[in-house]
Amino acid sequence: MADYISLLKGKRIGLVTNNTAVINGTHLVDTLISQGIKIKRIFAPEHGFRGNAANGEHVLNGKDPKTGLPIISLYGKNKKPTQDQIKDLDLLVFDIQDVGVRFYTYLSTMHYCMEACAENRIGFMVLDRPNPNGYYLDGPILDLKHQSMVGMHPIPLVHGMTLGELALMIRGKSWINQKDSLKLTIIPCENYDHNRYYDLPIAPSPNLPTPESIILYPTLGLFEGINISMGRGTEKPFECFGAPWLKTGKFKFTPKNIPGKANNPPFLGQECQGMLVSDFASEYLISFRHIYLEWIILLYQEYPKDQNTPFFNAFFTKLAGTESLRQQIESGKSADQIRESWSSDIEQFIIERKPFLIYPYYDGLGLQRK
Numbered sequence: 001m002a003d004y005i006s007l008l009k010g011k012r013i014g015l016v017t018n019n020t021a022v023i024n025g026t027h028l029v030d031t032l033i034s035q036g037i038k039i040k041r042i043f044a045p046e047h048g049f050r051g052n053a054a055n056g057e058h059v060l061n062g063k064d065p066k067t068g069l070p071i072i073s074l075y076g077k078n079k080k081p082t083q084d085q086i087k088d089l090d091l092l093v094f095d096i097q098d099v100g101v102r103f104y105t106y107l108s109t110m111h112y113c114m115e116a117c118a119e120n121r122i123g124f125m126v127l128d129r130p131n132p133n134g135y136y137l138d139g140p141i142l143d144l145k146h147q148s149m150v151g152m153h154p155i156p157l158v159h160g161m162t163l164g165e166l167a168l169m170i171r172g173k174s175w176i177n178q179k180d181s182l183k184l185t186i187i188p189c190e191n192y193d194h195n196r197y198y199d200l201p202i203a204p205s206p207n208l209p210t211p212e213s214i215i216l217y218p219t220l221g222l223f224e225g226i227n228i229s230m231g232r233g234t235e236k237p238f239e240c241f242g243a244p245w246l247k248t249g250k251f252k253f254t255p256k257n258i259p260g261k262a263n264n265p266p267f268l269g270q271e272c273q274g275m276l277v278s279d280f281a282s283e284y285l286i287s288f289r290h291i292y293l294e295w296i297i298l299l300y301q302e303y304p305k306d307q308n309t310p311f312f313n314a315f316f317t318k319l320a321g322t323e324s325l326r327q328q329i330e331s332g333k334s335a336d337q338i339r340e341s342w343s344s345d346i347e348q349f350i351i352e353r354k355p356f357l358i359y360p361y362y363d364g365l366g367l368q369r370k
Contacts, residue, residue, distance in 0.1 A: 001023070001031075004125065005037075007091075007125070007185065008037045009036070011038070011090035012038055012040050012088060012091075013039050013090070014041050014089045015029060015032075015092075015093050015095070016042075016043040016045065016093070016094040016095070016109065016110070016113050017043075017049070017096060018045055018047065019202065020129075020202045020204055022201075029042065033067060039067075040089060041070045042069050042070070042071045043071075043081060043085075044071050044073050044074060044075070045075055045105065045106050045109040046109070046205070047075075048075075061076070072085050074112065074113070079109070080112035080115065081112070081116040082116075083119075089122050090122065091122065091124070092113055092117050092122055092123070092124050093125045094113060094124065094127065094163070095126075096163070098131060098162070098163050099131070099132055099204055099214050100131040100161070101133060101218050102142060102153070102158075102159060103151055103221055103321075104217075105150060106163070107152070108151075110163055111152050111175070114167060114171070114176050115177055118178040118179055119177060126184075126185070127187050128163060128164030128165075128187060129163070129189060130162065130198040131162045131198065132198045132199070132211075132214050132215075133160075133218060134194050135160070135196060136290070137158055137350065138156060138157065138291050138339070138346070139156045139158050139218070139291055139320075140320060140321055140324065140342045141156055141321070141322070141345045141346075142321030143321060143322045150319055151318060153166075153169075153170065153175055155169075155349065156342070156345070156349055157218060157291065157320070160353075161353060161357070162189070162358065164358055165353070165356050165358050166356075168184070168186065168358075171184055193359050194357075194359055194361035195360075197215075197286060199211050206237075207232060207262070208237070208238060210239065211281075212239050213238035213239050214238075215281040215285055215286050217238055218291050219285075219291050219292045219295065220238045220241060221238075222296060222316065222319050222320065223241055224315060225317070225318070225319045226299065226312055226313070227243065227307065227312075227313070228242065228246070228274075228299060229242055229243060229253075229255055229265065229266040229267050229272050231255075232255060232261075232265035233257065233268065234254075234255055234256075236278065237261070237262070239276065239278040239281070240253060240274060240277060241295070242275065243267060243273070244267060244270050244271065244273070245303070245304050246299070246302065248273075248275065250275075251275050252271060253271075253274075254271050254272065255267050255268050255272065290339060292335075293335040299311075300329050324341070328341065
């Protein structure tokens with residue numbers, strides 16, 4: 001806090017934050033108020049200020065009962081702060097824990113906040129946090145014709161950057177309007193580099209409650225675009241997958257509605273058969289450093305022809321950021337062939353991101369780069 005508290009004093013502050021912004025057990029909002037910082041309002045991303053709204057659920061405007069501060073939703077009527085919502089601010093401070101996957105919507109929320117600040121000549125500060133999946137890069141680069149809230153930038157699906165680094169890249173690559181007007185400040189982490197897995201102390205969202213779910217998220221997040229359950233509505237979200245039609249695996253579960261976690265999840269009330277993959281995540285996937293495409297290919301090959309619902313839905317292309325991944329799977333390409341198809345794009349991205357990196361990384365040759 002010593003690096004930024006003086007930059008907040010005497011200013012009218014807005015906070016873009018949620019339940020992950022905790023300092024020694026106390027929420028950032030309460031800490032700043034105790035330091036005499038003038039907070040005007042809170043802006044809440046997907047899942048809300050307290051992090052207890054289900055995925056995709058519209059978050060409503062409201063008031064924080066503890067502080068009385070107004071809460072403006074950025075996952076409801078508007079995704080981008082309006083001029084009226086920020087015109088009386090000097091600085092908008094962003095502090096949200098990310099998980100390093102392009103379709104995780106906190107990155108898109110940061111993009112919209114940066115653009116709003118640039119357009120209204122308001123400062124923007126990122127209190128940076130480690131990326132638990134920041135030790136590798138994988139997946140296709142987003143094709144901008146498939147730009148959406150689950151993918152706004154031409155970066156790999158697993159991008160290997162912190163939000164602070166991405167903020168620098170978003171401005172540096174002119175991915176927002178009026179980027180030259182944005183006064184951007186990044187408060188970096190200490191003792192972090194891109195060669196380590198970081199175990200989050202607080203769940204970043206309701207359905208990523210464990211380290212295993214976060215490791216699996218780059219892979220199982222794509223399952224939102226196919227006719228299968230990835231465990232929403234169970235005690236093991238993003239640690240299992242299955243469906244009533246699946247014959248592979250011995251793990252059985254029945255999705256149900258869980259307030260704040262699952263609202264009408266896939267196969268609600270239907271018994272699903274599939275696989276519990278928690279141990280696979282911690283024992284293999286963490287060192288594999290790739291999206292595990294083998295599962296999607298297996299499921300596509302086993303999908304019964306008598307199903308009325310297509311295997312892929314329209315959301316899959318938005319999540320993948322390109323039509324080619326679906327086409328490659330449908331054409332029978334192997335996982336290794338698919339990974340090879342995006343390897344040159346990732347190599348180019350590594351070059352493009354280099355000016356914006358804050359933390360050391362390792363180049364695969366055992367050499368630490370800065």
